[in-house]
Amino acid sequence: MPASASVSLSAFAISGPGVPSTSGRPASTTKRSQRSVAAPMSKASEKAAMISARNQGQSCPGVGQNWSGSIDADGMARFLRSIYPQKTAMHVAADTGLPVESIKNWLNGVSAPGFRATVTLALNYGPEFLASMVKEKPRWLDRAAREHRQQELERKLESIKAELASL
Template sequence: MTVSVRSASISQTSSVLKTASEVSLAKSESKLVRERTSQGATTRLTRFLKAAYPGKTIDNVAQDLGVARGTAKNWVEGKSTPGFFHMLKLIGKYGPEFLVAVYPKAPRWLDQAYRDHQETILANQMEALQRKREALR
């Protein structure tokens, strides 16, 4: 009887270990996906900030967002990514352009918000040019 109980116990332990291995593997795969996504987001963030400020990127980002220079430096160099509060500051400062730039694949609503924002910018620029043109006459 102890043999069969022991045999059943070994079988159950083997199933638990297999399940634990599968869970561990799934967690590892999930971590890799998060790291790749995070690395991609970090790269996209770095590109966006450098494009926004080709010169003195770190100083400009720190000043515009009211963050420590070291924090801005870590973002620009890809050593860290902004937390939730700082992401809100980035979105508030740079708008839909920022979200489209750092989002891996922008959903339709975000793409539309970006287009609307760009259209508003262009309309404002056209109005300013029209006023300058009229002033020359």
Template sequence: MRKSAGKTAKFGEIDHQKWCSFLRGLHPQRTAACVAADLGAPVRTVENWLAGNARPNLFWFARALSAYGPEMLEASMIDPPGWLVEARRRAQRAQLERQLAELDD
């Protein structure tokens, strides 16, 4: 299949640097070890992702999405769609409500 005028779509594209920044922000210390533990992945595999030597395949990206939710996906996309932004907001709201409920107990 030919590419049209050498252009690629940017909508929905995952930016590897943004994805790694999200992971480093989530786990500032021992990022690779913590992410590997969250995903059940080998530490060396995660180190390769963070170093830019490899990118996660669909299996590991799905595991990351399951572990980190819509916030990870939105933070990783160049141009996240509105429905994803709203999903992330709903997830954050639910998390804050859980934290408030714990404080009330």
């Protein structure tokens, strides 16, 4: 098989024909049976995926790497509190649609946002949010955060100039 046709699987479907349904109906007639659920890769699977990719001349950066030392959860909390010093969780929930209780847990260090929540926060607050979560920022992220902040300040400046002109 050519290298471009080879695929390394990191997830498998756990629903469908032959898988028991929780609704009591046959799995083939339930809506849930039409969905796939990704399962985390085992260490052995991660290693096999890296070896397979290496053998095909590809690379899988970060597969199997422990990123916990690179993430700054306190930085995320500081960033969100800098935007909303009072009632931070309530305001962030209003901006993002994420649950207030989850946000309170993140701010108090009880838990950290998952993938979907992190993407939602990044889409709402831009590259500065992502930069706040990383201890050693890659150049591209640092540059994107600075450019985003500059654009925000320029918009504020234009707004102030327009307000001054109207006086």
